[in-house]
Structure formats: structure tokens, C-alpha cells
Amino acid sequence: MGYSWNWDVLLQPSATGDGTYLGWMFYGFKMTIGLSLSAWLMALILGALVGVLRTVPNKALSGLAAAYVELFRNIPLLVQLFIWYFVLPELAPAALGDAFKQSNPIVQQFVSALLCLGFFTSARVAEQVRSGINSLPRGQKNAALAIGFTLAQAYRYVMLPMAFRLVVPPLTSEFLNIFKNSAVCSTIGLLELAAEGRQLVDYTAQPYESFIAVTLAYVLINVVVMFAMRRVEAQVRVPGYMGGH
Amino acid sequence: MYEFDWSSIPGALPFLAHGMVVSLQITAVAILVGIVWGTLLAMMRLSSVNALSWFAAGYVNLFRAVPLVMVLLWFFLIVPHLLETLFGFPRGSDMRMGSAIAGFALFEAAYYSEIIRAGIQSVPKGQMAAASALGMGYAQSMRLVVLPQAFRNMVPLLLTQGIILFQDTSLVYVSALADFFGAASKVGDRDGRLVEMLLFAGAVYFVICFTISQLVRYYQTKLKTA
Numbered sequence: 473m474g475y476s477w478n479w480d481v482l483l484q485p486s487a488t489g490d491g492t493y494l495g496w497m498f499y500g501f502k503m504t505i506g507l508s509l510s511a512w513l514m515a516l517i518l519g520a521l522v523g524v525l526r527t528v529p530n531k532a533l534s535g536l537a538a539a540y541v542e543l544f545r546n547i548p549l550l551v552q553l554f555i556w557y558f559v560l561p562e563l564a565p566a567a568l569g570d571a572f573k574q575s576n577p578i579v580q581q582f583v584s585a586l587l588c589l590g591f592f593t594s595a596r597v598a599e600q601v602r603s604g605i606n607s608l609p610r611g612q613k614n615a616a617l618a619i620g621f622t623l624a625q626a627y628r629y630v631m632l633p634m635a636f637r638l639v640v641p642p643l644t645s646e647f648l649n650i651f652k653n654s655a656v657c658s659t660i661g662l663l664e665l666a667a668e669g670r671q672l673v674d675y676t677a678q679p680y681e682s683f684i685a686v687t688l689a690y691v692l693i694n695v696v697v698m699f700a701m702r703r704v705e706a707q708v709r710v711p712g713y714m715g716g717h
Numbered sequence: 718m719y720e721f722d723w724s725s726i727p728g729a730l731p732f733l734a735h736g737m738v739v740s741l742q743i744t745a746v747a748i749l750v751g752i753v754w755g756t757l758l759a760m761m762r763l764s765s766v767n768a769l770s771w772f773a774a775g776y777v778n779l780f781r782a783v784p785l786v787m788v789l790l791w792f793f794l795i796v797p798h799l800l801e802t803l804f805g806f807p808r809g810s811d812m813r814m815g816s817a818i819a820g821f822a823l824f825e826a827a828y829y830s831e832i833i834r835a836g837i838q839s840v841p842k843g844q845m846a847a848a849s850a851l852g853m854g855y856a857q858s859m860r861l862v863v864l865p866q867a868f869r870n871m872v873p874l875l876l877t878q879g880i881i882l883f884q885d886t887s888l889v890y891v892s893a894l895a896d897f898f899g900a901a902s903k904v905g906d907r908d909g910r911l912v913e914m915l916l917f918a919g920a921v922y923f924v925i926c927f928t929i930s931q932l933v934r935y936y937q938t939k940l941k942t943a
Contacts, residue, residue, distance in 0.1 A: 475802070546926035548884035551898060551919045559912045562719050655784035659890060666786050670794075679795050687783055687791075694782035 481676045482685060493672055493682075500668030501689055507585055507664060508651045514590030515650065519597025520636075524627065526602040537598065544595035549656050552592055557584040557660045577661070585657040589650060596646050604639035605631060637708045644701040651693050665689055725908040726917055729900075736900030737921075739814070743896065744883045747821035751882075752875065754822065755829030760859065762834055773830070780827035785885055792820035793892040817889045825882055832874045836867035873937045880926050880933075887922075897921070 482494045525537035544552070557580070561569045572580060608631055616626035658667035669686035673679045726733075761773035780788070796819070797812045806812075840863050848858030868875075887898040895903060898918055905914030 542927060542930075543923070546880075546884075546923045546930065547919045548887040548898070548922055550887045550890060551915065551922060554902070554915050555919055559915050562912050566718075652784035655786040656888065658786065666784060666790065669787070670790065673794060679798070683787075683791060683795060687787055690784060690787060691779070691782045 475680065477681065478678055479681055481678045481681060484676075487675050493676055496668050496671060497665070497685060497689065500663055500665040500686075503662065503664040504651065504654050504693070507582065507589065507657065507662070508654045511586050511589035511593060511654070512647060512650050514586065515593035515597050515646075518590065518594035520601055521598075522594060523598035523601025524605065524632070526598060527605045529623070541595045541598050544592050545599075549588070549592055549653055550659060553584065553588045553656060553660060556588045557581070578663075581657070581660050581662040584660060585654070585662050589653060589657070592653070593646060593650050596649075597643065600639050600642045600646065601635065604635040604642075607638060608634055634710065637710050638713065640701075640708050641705050644698070644705065647701060648694060648697055651697065652690070655690075719912065721913060722910060723913050723917075725904060725910045726913070729904040729914075732895075732904065733897060733900050736895050736897040739894065740883065740886045740896040740898075743814075743818055743821055743886045743889065744879070746818050747825050747882055747886075748879050750818075750822035751825035751829045752833075754826040756833050756864070758826060758830035759834040759837060762830065763837060777827045777830055780824055781831075785824055786888055786891060788824045789817070789820050789888055789891055792816040796820075813889075813892050813894045817886075817892065817894055821882065821886065825878070828878055829875070832871055832878060833867065836871035836874075837863060839870055840866045869940075873933050873940070876933045876936075877930070880929055884922065884926060 482497070483492050485491070486493050486496055522537045522540055525533050526541070528534055561572045561580075563569075564572070572583075612630055612634070613626055616630040617623070621629065654664055655666040657664055658670070661667070663671075665686055669682055672682035672686070676682060758773045758777060761769040762777070764770050764773075793813065793816050796816060797806075800806050800812070844862050844866065845858055848862040853861065886896055889896050890899050890902070893899065901914045901918035902911065905911035908914075
């Protein structure tokens with residue numbers, strides 16, 4: 473079809489003189505991994521908290537948690553990202569907004585992307601945590617309360633240790649999603665993997681090689697995460713439950 | 718304190734409405750094609766012919782491993798070029814809408830096929846056996862017995878996936894196609910009112926998606942009690 477393949481282009485020194493094009497890709501790879509892992513940590517903590525709140529008997533607290541989940545689930549990720557990046561610095565108190573706008577652009581992009589992915593994913597984690605808690609037999613909570621545990625103790629010692637183990641398999645797909653969703657952050661100029669892919673196309677004029685390389689990098693992340701999570705799932709499996717031994 | 722100025726919204730409504738039509742068009746076609754192609758993929762995946770089931774598994778796993786943004790970039794930057802060289806389309810013809818729809822449909826089919834596969838597997842095996850006992854062939858038993866029951870159970874999940882797809886259409890932003898979000902951000906840039914336009918766009922998406930998701934939930938409880 474008249475296209476001249478040239479995989480060596482990835483090893484050529486880049487136009488800006490800072491290493492090779494493969495080096496650019498590796499920079500984006502590290503950015504994708506760093507961003508996704510830190511956002512995942514944030515999503516786990518927030519999501520566990522909100523998910524637990526959704527199941528408490530207090531109507532105000534569970535309602536608030538439900539509103540949180542609906543808010544982050546019903547607005548597209550891209551719109552949320554733009555709101556974090558373009559809107560909130562304007563609406564924040566002047567001192568904070570100005571400090572943000574005067575910081576290093578990479579820091580601005582990274583912080584917005586982190587908050588966006590973290591909150592977005594936390595709503596999904598919260599839903600999984602809630603369904604994990606709701607899937608526990610009701611007798612567990614009742615038994616805990618009957619032997620004199622307070623509600624907080626029932627959660628702490630009886631329900632959560634079980635629920636957090638049950639929730640690991642469904643969380644795997646959310647964990648995979650956060651890496652894929654991080655590609656959206658290329659739209660605000662963050663140089664992660666997908667953005668480096670576009671740069672590579674522009675600079676090398678070898679679009680097929682560039683995109684195939686970047687696509688394979690995403691497949692690699694996916695495979696590694698899947699194998700890692702399979703090991704974690706085996707570790708936390710609850711005997712006697714679906715998939716237990 | 719930031720001074721809000723919402724005055725650019727009323728004048729921009731026709732442009733925004735046109736953008737919404739684009740978003741809905743992409744969503745509708747992608748759902749339709751995605752479900753048809755997804756059903757075929759699911760049936761291939763469950764088929765006893767190894768070549769078919771491997772192909773379907775490879776397709777589904779590949780598309781599920783790659784970010785939608787990457788798939789869209791493939792379809793905006795590379796596929797049109799490929800079509801130009803392969804079929805001699807005129808250079809630089811605007812294929813963004815077609816590319817967007819093709820990209821979404823092929824991508825979503827992978828997700829739909831997993832939902833549909835689970836749906837088919839949720840139909841008791843005896844149904845297939847009973848259909849064969851009545852003398853139906855494979856295609857007939859699938860079409861008349863298994864799939865109708867499978868789809869009935871799947872409707873909530875398929876609709877939920879549809880909401881996700883509608884939200885994801887905002888990603889055609891990477892091709893500068895003026896869907897609803899693209900239109901909103903263009904107006905915001907033009908009038909220097911990006912803050913208001915982004916909040917407005919977020920609110921519109923929220924109202925639409927929240928309403929539909931509540932309807933799905935209502936339908937789901939009705940399905941359970943029926």
C-alpha cells in the first residue's frame with residue numbers, strides 16, 4: 473500500500489535532542505503509571521469511605537453519599553476534567569486559585585488529572601463497596617449488635633473485614649479502567665502515553681509505528697495488572713464464598 | 718470572587734442543540750451497531766468452532782485493553798489515511814463523523830458482547846435442549862428461544878452501557894468534531910466564558926444521564942417483581 477515501515481525511527485534521537493523517541497514514549501508511560509496509581513490510591517480511600525456511608529442507617533449521611541456517587545457518575549469524565557482544570561481555579565479563593573495558576577504547568581495538569589480521576593473512580597469504588605457490604609448476610613450485623621457491639625464496632629470488626637475481601641474481584645475492572653481513563657488527560661496537555669503517541673505521529677511522520685507501539689504499551693499495562701490482581705484475588709478469597717476454595 | 722455571566726448561553730442554544738443532535742446520533746448508531754456486532758461476537762465466543770471463538774476472544778480482549786481515546790485517535794488520524802490509500806477516496810475528505818461512529822461502534826461492541834455473553838449464559842441449558850428436542854436448528858433455537866430470554870434480562874445493563882456510551886461521546890473532542898461538549902467549549906472559548914459553558918455542559922449531561930439512570934432503576938425493580 474505504499475507505506476514504508478521504519479521501526480528504527482523509535483530509536484532515533486528526538487527532534488528536541490533529549491534522548492530518543494522511545495524515550496518520549498517511556499516518559500509518557502511513567503506518567504500514565506504514576507498518575508493512575510496515585511489516583512487509584514485516592515479512589516480506594518475515598519470510595520471505601522463513601523461506600524460505607526451509603527450503608528449506614530443515618531438517612532442524612534447515606535443520602536449525602538448517594539448524591540456524591542450520582543454527581544460523579546452522571547457527568548462525562550472529560551467534562552469533569554475540564555471543570556477541575558479550567559473552572560475550579562477560577563472559583564477557588566483568590567489566593568489558592570492564583571497559587572495554582574502560577575505553579576508549573578505540569579504540576580497544574582497533574583493535580584487536575586489526579587483529582588479528576590480520583591474522584592471519578594471513587595464513586596465507582598463506592599458502589600462496589602456498598603454492594604459488597606449489602607451482600608453480607610444480615611445476620612452478621614445483627615449478631616454483632618446482639619452481643620453488645622456498637623454500630624461502629626460491628627462495621628470495624630465484623631462487616632468490613634469480610635466486605636473488603638469480597639469486593640476485590642469487582643474492583644479489578646475499575647483498576648484496569650483507571651489506566652485507560654488516564655488517556656483522557658491528554659486533552660489538557662498532560663504528556664502521558666496517549667499524548668506522547670500523538671507527538672510521535674507529528675514528529676516522526678510514522679503514524680503506524682507510533683500508534684502500534686503506544687497501543688501495545690496499553691495492552692502490556694492491562695496484562696500486567698490482570699495477572700497482579702489475579703494473585704491478589706487468590707490471596708484474599710473467602711473460603712466458602714463464590715470462587716472460594 | 719468570580720463574577721458569573723451566563724448571557725452567552727441563550728444566543729448559543731441553536732448551536733448547542735445542533736451539537737446535542739450530533740452526540741445523540743453517534744450514541745444511537747453506536748448502540749445499534751454495537752449490539753448487533755456484539756451479539757455476533759458473543760455467539761462466536763460461545764461457538765464450538767475454535768477459530769471463531771478465538772477471534773471473538775482476541776477482538777474483545779484487545780478493545781477492552783485499549784483506552785477509548787486511543788481507539789478514537791486511530792480512527793481519526795490513521796484509518797482515514799488508510800482508506801484514502803486503499804480505496805482512493807479524495808484526499809482530505811471530512812470523514813470525522815463516519816470515523817467517530819465507526820470507532821465507537823467497534824469499541825462498544827466489545828463491551829456489549831461481554832454483557833450479551835453473560836446474558837446468553839444466564840439462560841438455563843435446558844432451554845436449548847428443549848428447542849433441539851422440538852426439532853429446531855441452532856439458528857432457530859437461538860433466535861426464537863435463547864436470545865429473547867437473554868435480552869429481557871440484559872435490558873438494564875444494556876441501557877446502563879448506553880448511558881456510559883452517551884457520556885463517552887464527549888471524547889470526540891479529540892477530533893474537534895462539534896458534538897454537544899465540543900460546541901459548548903467552542904462557545905466558551907469564543908466569548909471568554911469557558912467557566913460558565915463548562916458548568917452548563919456538566920449540568921445538562923447530569924440531568925440527562927441521571928434521569929435515564931433513574932428510569933433504568935425503576936424498570937429494573939419492575940422486572941424483578943414481574
